[in-house]
Amino acid sequence: MFGPRLLVVDDEVGIRRLLERLLEREGWEVITAESAARGLEVLTERPLPECVILDLNLPDGDGVQVLKEIRERLGNLPAVVLSSSSPAEVRARCGTLKVDRILQKPFSTVAVVQTLRDLTGPAVKLRAAEES
Numbered sequence: 001m002f003g004p005r006l007l008v009v010d011d012e013v014g015i016r017r018l019l020e021r022l023l024e025r026e027g028w029e030v031i032t033a034e035s036a037a038r039g040l041e042v043l044t045e046r047p048l049p050e051c052v053i054l055d056l057n058l059p060d061g062d063g064v065q066v067l068k069e070i071r072e073r074l075g076n077l078p079a080v081v082l083s084s085s086s087p088a089e090v091r092a093r094c095g096t097l098k099v100d101r102i103l104q105k106p107f108s109t110v111a112v113v114q115t116l117r118d119l120t121g122p123a124v125k126l127r128a129a130e131e132s
Helices: 013-025 036-042 063-074 087-094 109-120 122-131
Strands: 005-009 029-033 051-055 079-083 101-104
Touching: 005 013, 005 036, 013 029, 013 109, 029 036, 036 063, 051 063, 051 109, 063 079, 063 087, 079 087, 079 109, 087 101, 101 109
Parallel strands: 005 029, 005 051, 051 079, 079 101
Antiparallel strands: none
16 A cells, blocks of 8 residues: 655656655655656646655656646645755745645655655555554
């Protein structure tokens, strides 16, 4: 049984695979998307993800536009931005759009897990404790 549903939108197959394997082992259900178009398509499906991990540099569009669509359609759905840019550059690029967390590439897998636990609540923490 999986925990919270996450959407990972990143054009780099290695990052998608790494996050999918890591996060499924930690108890999340992970859906991956390689493009802005596929990421937006997933956001029309049910059940909706409880959090999105989003790269800003996508081959078919700007991740900022995806974030804008998330905010317009889904309000406060937690969004974590992955970027090789500095956090200040990411915030400037996103403007007034809410970004819940920024993880700079290369990122620590420990930081990813902790960030998602913080954003998705205690369900995953409890499941991890039960399995220990």
